[in-house]
Amino acid sequence: MNSTEAADTLGARFENSIISTVNFRNEISIKIKLEQSFEILSYCKEKLNFDYLVDITAVDNLGNDPRYEVVYEIYSYQNGCHLRLKTGVIESDREAISVVDLWPTANWHEREAYDMLGVTFKGHPDMRRILMWEGYPYYPLRKDFPLAGKASEMPDVAFSESVPLNGGPFVTSPCSASTDKREPRSREIIS
Amino acid sequence: MPKNTAPVAYDSKIEGNVTFTKLDAAINWMRSNSLWPMPMGLACCGIELMATGASRFDISRFGMEVMRFSPRQSDVMIVAGTVTYKMALAVKRIYDQMVEPKWVIAMGACASSGGMYRSYAVLQGIDQLLPVDVYISGCPPRPEALLEGLMKLQNKIETEQSFVEQKKALLSKIK
Numbered sequence: 001m002n003s004t005e006a007a008d009t010l011g012a013r014f015e016n017s018i019i020s021t022v023n024f025r026n027e028i029s030i031k032i033k034l035e036q037s038f039e040i041l042s043y044c045k046e047k048l049n050f051d052y053l054v055d056i057t058a059v060d061n062l063g064n065d066p067r068y069e070v071v072y073e074i075y076s077y078q079n080g081c082h083l084r085l086k087t088g089v090i091e092s093d094r095e096a097i098s099v100v101d102l103w104p105t106a107n108w109h110e111r112e113a114y115d116m117l118g119v120t121f122k123g124h125p126d127m128r129r130i131l132m133w134e135g136y137p138y139y140p141l142r143k144d145f146p147l148a149g150k151a152s153e154m155p156d157v158a159f160s161e162s163v164p165l166n167g168g169p170f171v172t173s174p175c176s177a178s179t180d181k182r183e184p185r186s187r188e189i190i191s
Numbered sequence: 192m193p194k195n196t197a198p199v200a201y202d203s204k205i206e207g208n209v210t211f212t213k214l215d216a217a218i219n220w221m222r223s224n225s226l227w228p229m230p231m232g233l234a235c236c237g238i239e240l241m242a243t244g245a246s247r248f249d250i251s252r253f254g255m256e257v258m259r260f261s262p263r264q265s266d267v268m269i270v271a272g273t274v275t276y277k278m279a280l281a282v283k284r285i286y287d288q289m290v291e292p293k294w295v296i297a298m299g300a301c302a303s304s305g306g307m308y309r310s311y312a313v314l315q316g317i318d319q320l321l322p323v324d325v326y327i328s329g330c331p332p333r334p335e336a337l338l339e340g341l342m343k344l345q346n347k348i349e350t351e352q353s354f355v356e357q358k359k360a361l362l363s364k365i366k
Contacts, residue, residue, distance in 0.1 A: 149311025160276045
């Protein structure tokens, strides 16, 4: 079984729970409804032999509804094929469904998604921050969080400050100009 | 004594076992030639720090090879790598546990200024928390650069006047 066949099987089995299926350069992304996400992922693991959870991450589509999107990358060692499943999480709820019971490795992935974007996972055994410290008040990968960061203070634990960007952020632009034009270090050089 | 051997400058018959010097000079000589580094390896600079300690670069040529993984036994902290806010106060706590006199080397761009990490998570230079004596540029610096930094620190220690200053402080108290 390859990715396309797996996607077709899912499409036939969960006709009402699948919103869309996109094939981009042989990578298949399936949008699924949040309520059935555990059921569908469980079916992928048990029946379609997707034994390896590569990653769980979340995306902040600020201004869209649903605002957040949780992305599951799954892989089957048995069949050598990959599938991407996405599910929307609305701003007022901000809760997805944990898949730790299916793949134990989901534990840290879901904690990271929670730490960076503030999406919690229902049924997670240990929903704590993983990279930032307990008590840090922000979710830094949200689109409305400034790149420079924000100041915070946790006495005896950690503090943070917003950093000087000196006119940045600076991005490399592809062109045949010299290095100081392509990779500016300050705004003065750009103008 | 063989005939073609040059006479030794130090004449033990005349001078005995006595050497005259200033107390500060003697203290500084002893301190600067037995630096015990506290390796605070936090990122890739830590790898260069390890290379500096290994045989090819041989840090012991300069009397600094006794790396101690305990702050209580070391007197120069080499902050090698990216100091995140999560780690920052732990670095400070380790520094506080070192006994005086103590020095700090900020090794590499990240420890000196935050480096390329203009980020919500990274302290923009360890000098915001600790008094840094020597900054070493590089990303990461080569072992030679670290050795040069340590030698710069030795030069700095040799100019210290701890005894003179102590005496001045005592005199001002009496007055």
